[in-house]
Amino acid sequence: MGSNPLSFSRPPQKLVFQGLLFDMDGTLIDSTAAVEQHWHSIGKELGVDPKVILQTSHGRRTIDVLKLISPEKANWEYVKHMESLIPQLYGADAVEIPGARNLLDSLDAHHVPWAIVTSGTSPLVAGWLGVLKLPTPKHLVVAEDVVKGKPDPTCYAMGRGKLGLEVGADVLVLEDSPAGIQAGKAAGCKVLGVVTSHTAEQIVAAGPDWIVRDLRSLKLVVGSEKGVELEISDALDV
Incomplete structure (x- = not known):
């Protein structure tokens, strides 16, 4: 163009x-603002730079992101619990x-x-x-x-x-x-x-x-x- x-x-x-x-x-x-806050929190928890996560996370499943940055957390029990918190904590965003x-x-x-x-x-x-x-x-x-x-x-x-x-x-x-x-x-x-x-x-x-x-x-x-x-x-x- x-x-x-x-x-x-x-x-x-x-x-x-x-x-x-x-x-x-x-x-x-x-939910961009909510997801960014969420990944900043998770990044700190996992010891990973949130900016690195956000560069690749949009449109991808959380479990696929975790397979790259924290494989030990890449299971459905953790992912479903983690994602259930996003609307609860950041719903206003x-x-x-x-x-x-x-x-x-x-x-x-x-x-x-x-x-x-x-x-x-x-x-x-x-x-x-x-x-x-x-x-x-x-x-x-x-x-x-x-x-x-x-x-x-x-x-x-x-x-x-x-x-x-x-x-x-x-x-x-x-x-x-x-x-x-x-x-x-x-x-x-x-x-x-x-x-x-x-x-x-x-x-x-x-x-x-x-x-x-x-x-x-x-x-x-x-x-x-x-x-x-x-x-x-x-x-x-x-």
Whole structure:
């Protein structure tokens, strides 16, 4: 893109999907401040520079980060307990991504199939949804459900299956991290990237189908238990 200014100006586009799969942190909620405080605390506990952890932690499972920095702590009992504390201790530092609540409410109102597919553990997901009082999906894929985390596509393939959809179905993945975008594409899904936690250049390089600033660019047009027609507006013109 060189030195040209970014232009989120693509004309509105209407598309039909049979189901939606949402990443959580950075896509539905912004818990950056909370997670940074959390990793500073854990870094001190483990004797590791928090800045080193934060350079590689976003979009990755905590257990995978711990395998690198403190292998003796890389077990699910420790990880789930540690992550359960984040919403309890730092809940006031998290906010919803603009447009997230309206989009999820509209999906639920029209019985559209959707799920959360996240690198967080089940206690972390439950904690954040409770603190922010966001709609709770019928289906979840969490960190402990898969052997390999993103960018491995297993999580999104599993999410598609939980919606009762097969390979080749029109599924939209919504993601904020390059690793998550790559996972969604590798799973055979269409991917919408949001520029909330990474630069637009980093999101472009990951190769999503559409790039928007946040979820205010998505509007439900028609929805049912068979799927949804969405309008995507103000996407990045690349």
